[in-house]
Amino acid sequence: MNRAHDIARQQAADWLARLLAPDASERDREAFERWCAEHDANADAYAAVAGDHDIARLLVDDPLIAAAARQARIAYSGQRRATGIRRYAALAAAALVVVAVGAGAWRMYRGSARTQTLATAIGEQRSVALADGTRLVLDTNTILDARLDGDARELVLRQGRIDVDVAHDARPFSVVSGRGVVRDIGTRFEVERHGEDVAVTLISGAVNVSLPTAAAGANGATLTPGQQARFGAEGGIVVAEAEEIETASRWTEGTLVFKQRRLGDLIAEVNRYSTVQIRLADRSLAELRVSGVFHVGDQASLLEALRMGWSISAKQTSDRVIELSRN
Amino acid sequence: MPRLLSERENNADLFERFVRERVPLLERFLGRLRVRNDDVQDVAQESVARLLRYRDQEPPEAWAALLYRIAINVTRDRARSDRRAPSRESSDAEPDTIASDDSPEQHASDQQALARVRAAILRLPPRCRAVYLMHRVEGLSYPEIARRCGVSTKAVEKHMSHALRELRAARERLGADST
Numbered sequence: 001m002n003r004a005h006d007i008a009r010q011q012a013a014d015w016l017a018r019l020l021a022p023d024a025s026e027r028d029r030e031a032f033e034r035w036c037a038e039h040d041a042n043a044d045a046y047a048a049v050a051g052d053h054d055i056a057r058l059l060v061d062d063p064l065i066a067a068a069a070r071q072a073r074i075a076y077s078g079q080r081r082a083t084g085i086r087r088y089a090a091l092a093a094a095a096l097v098v099v100a101v102g103a104g105a106w107r108m109y110r111g112s113a114r115t116q117t118l119a120t121a122i123g124e125q126r127s128v129a130l131a132d133g134t135r136l137v138l139d140t141n142t143i144l145d146a147r148l149d150g151d152a153r154e155l156v157l158r159q160g161r162i163d164v165d166v167a168h169d170a171r172p173f174s175v176v177s178g179r180g181v182v183r184d185i186g187t188r189f190e191v192e193r194h195g196e197d198v199a200v201t202l203i204s205g206a207v208n209v210s211l212p213t214a215a216a217g218a219n220g221a222t223l224t225p226g227q228q229a230r231f232g233a234e235g236g237i238v239v240a241e242a243e244e245i246e247t248a249s250r251w252t253e254g255t256l257v258f259k260q261r262r263l264g265d266l267i268a269e270v271n272r273y274s275t276v277q278i279r280l281a282d283r284s285l286a287e288l289r290v291s292g293v294f295h296v297g298d299q300a301s302l303l304e305a306l307r308m309g310w311s312i313s314a315k316q317t318s319d320r321v322i323e324l325s326r327n
Numbered sequence: 328m329p330r331l332l333s334e335r336e337n338n339a340d341l342f343e344r345f346v347r348e349r350v351p352l353l354e355r356f357l358g359r360l361r362v363r364n365d366d367v368q369d370v371a372q373e374s375v376a377r378l379l380r381y382r383d384q385e386p387p388e389a390w391a392a393l394l395y396r397i398a399i400n401v402t403r404d405r406a407r408s409d410r411r412a413p414s415r416e417s418s419d420a421e422p423d424t425i426a427s428d429d430s431p432e433q434h435a436s437d438q439q440a441l442a443r444v445r446a447a448i449l450r451l452p453p454r455c456r457a458v459y460l461m462h463r464v465e466g467l468s469y470p471e472i473a474r475r476c477g478v479s480t481k482a483v484e485k486h487m488s489h490a491l492r493e494l495r496a497a498r499e500r501l502g503a504d505s506t
Contacts, residue, residue, distance in 0.1 A: 012491075024391070
C-alpha cells in the first residue's frame, strides 16, 4: 500500500471518529464533505473504514468480543476512586476484572488496631507497602492479616498467594500459613495457599519453614534460593527445586509465563483470575503442551492465542463458562 | 438488540425528522461527489431507503456518518453499473447490486473478514480496545466513555480513530493475503 493510501485511510478514520462524536457540528460535516470531494480515493477510504465499523456491529454477540466488552466495562467503571468495602463488593461481583498492579495499599481495618486485613477480589492484584517498608503483592482472591507491633511482624495468609519483599528491620518477620510458619532472614519469597496446601518459594535470601504443631522429626527446612517447600494438612515438609524460578514471580507484574505447560494446568491457573471459568470440552486437550506469556485476567487474548496457534475454539456456554474444543 | 416498542416508535419519529433535515444536505453532498444532476434525487432516495435498515440498530447520533457511507456506496454502484450497461434505463432493476454492496449481513457471510475484524479489535491496546467496545458494543457516547476512563472526550475520539484505522488495516491485509 502506498503512502497516499495510508494517509487517506488515517484521515477517513479521523473523520468517522469525528462524525460519531455527539458534538459533531454542521461545520465539521461541511469540512468532511469538502475532503470527500477532493479525491475519489478519500470518499472510498471513508466508505471502507465505515464499512468495517459496520461489520464490528455484527460481532456484538461474539463471545470473545462480548467478554472483552464486559472486561472494558468493569475495568473502566468510572468508580476507580471508590475505596473499602464498596470497592471490594463491586470488584467481587464483577464477572471479569482487568488487573492493574497499583501502588498504594487498600486496607480494611478490623479487630485490634494493629491488625490489618488485606484482600483482593477474583482477578485483582494489589501491591501494598506495610508500615515497616515491607512490600507485598497480593495475587487474585487472596486474604491476608498483617500485624506489626513493638517486637514482631507477622502475616497470616488465609488464602491465595503473596509475594513478600521483606524490609530490613530489627523485629523478626514471619508468615503463618496453614500449619506452617515461614521465618525470614532478609529476603524475597512467595507463599501460596489453597485450602490447607501451602507452597513457599524462595526467590532470594534465606527462609526457614517449620510446622510448629507437627510431631518431632517432621519440622523445619531452610530453603536456598530457587527451592520450594510444600506442606499440607498432614505429613511433613517436602522440599524441591522450584519449576522455572526465573519466571516464578512474573505474576507480580500481572504476567503469567508458561513454558511447555499442560493446557489443563494453564487453564487452572488462568481460571484463578476470573469468575468466568474456562473448561475443556475435550478431555484430551488437557495434555496439550502450550507456551506463551499472558496478561492475567486477559482471557480474550488467551482464547484468541489458543484459536490462532492451536486451532482450539472457544464457546461461551453460559455467563460463567467458556468451553474449549478442537476445531 | 431487543428494544421497547415505545422506543422504536420514538426512533421512527426521530428518523423521519432526520430524513427531512438531511436530504437537502445529502443532495448537496452528492453534487460534490459529481453525481449527475438527474441522478441526485434517485441516489438520495435509495440511500435513505438503505439507511432505514439501520434505524433500530444504530443510535440516532450515528445516522449521519452512516448515511455518508451509504451515499458513497450507492454512488459507486451506479458508476459501476453505468460502465457495465451504458444503455441502462432504470437503476431500480438491480436489487442484487444493492444487497451485495451494502448489507453488512452480506459481508458477514465472509467469515474470514469477520474473524479479521474480531482479531483486530482484540489486538488493540487495552484502553483503545475498551473505548472502541464501549462505543460499539455498549453504545456509550464519547462523554460517557470519557467519564468512565477518566480522559477527555478528545482522547476518546483519538482512540476511536486509532481503532477504526487498525480495523481497516487488518482487512486490507486480508485482501493482500487472499490474492
